[in-house]
Amino acid sequence: MTSSSPALVLRPIGRVRSPLGSHEHRRDYSQVTAEIIVEPEYAPALDGIERHSHIVVLFWFTGIEESERYVLQFPAERRKPDLPAGIFGTRAPTRPNPIGLTTVHLLGREGNVLRVSGLDAADGTPVLDLKPYSHWDFHPDATFPNRGHEH
Numbered sequence: 001m002t003s004s005s006p007a008l009v010l011r012p013i014g015r016v017r018s019p020l021g022s023h024e025h026r027r028d029y030s031q032v033t034a035e036i037i038v039e040p041e042y043a044p045a046l047d048g049i050e051r052h053s054h055i056v057v058l059f060w061f062t063g064i065e066e067s068e069r070y071v072l073q074f075p076a077e078r079r080k081p082d083l084p085a086g087i088f089g090t091r092a093p094t095r096p097n098p099i100g101l102t103t104v105h106l107l108g109r110e111g112n113v114l115r116v117s118g119l120d121a122a123d124g125t126p127v128l129d130l131k132p133y134s135h136w137d138f139h140p141d142a143t144f145p146n147r148g149h150e151h
Contacts, residue, residue: 012126013045014038014112016059020122029120033107036114036127043112046130050109054133057119060126061098068094100125103133 018034036057038046049055071094073085087095104116114130121127 010128012128013042014127016119016121016123016125016127018119018121018123030118032119033115033117034119036116038112040112046109049132052106052132054103055106056101056103056131056133057127058129059100059121060128061093061100062122062125064093064098069096069098
């Protein structure tokens, strides 16, 4: 970033309430039910969201050490032969900007609280944005190197 570039400021719109701890990893998050508590000032922005069965949640991974944000490739001992070594080729939380993105099933809304399933964010995680899942997000010709567990 050059000195003439404006500062980038992100403000959470809410927080996650979840049974998941900060370093808890599971293979199947579809069975995890959580809540997204949206700040009251943003509650009017939720109008109509319950018309969607799924929403995309953008959040800031917590518990990432500053030093981990500058590791751009996985160490050889953590690499799997069929997965890329570069951090941008994975869904790992250790990245320059530890932003998580997950599509979740919207189970319901009560005021400023969204109940969801499938959210892989720990309790207390700051939520940056919410977007409805759309037909624009579906790509039937998408390919994946490995459908198993990625870092």
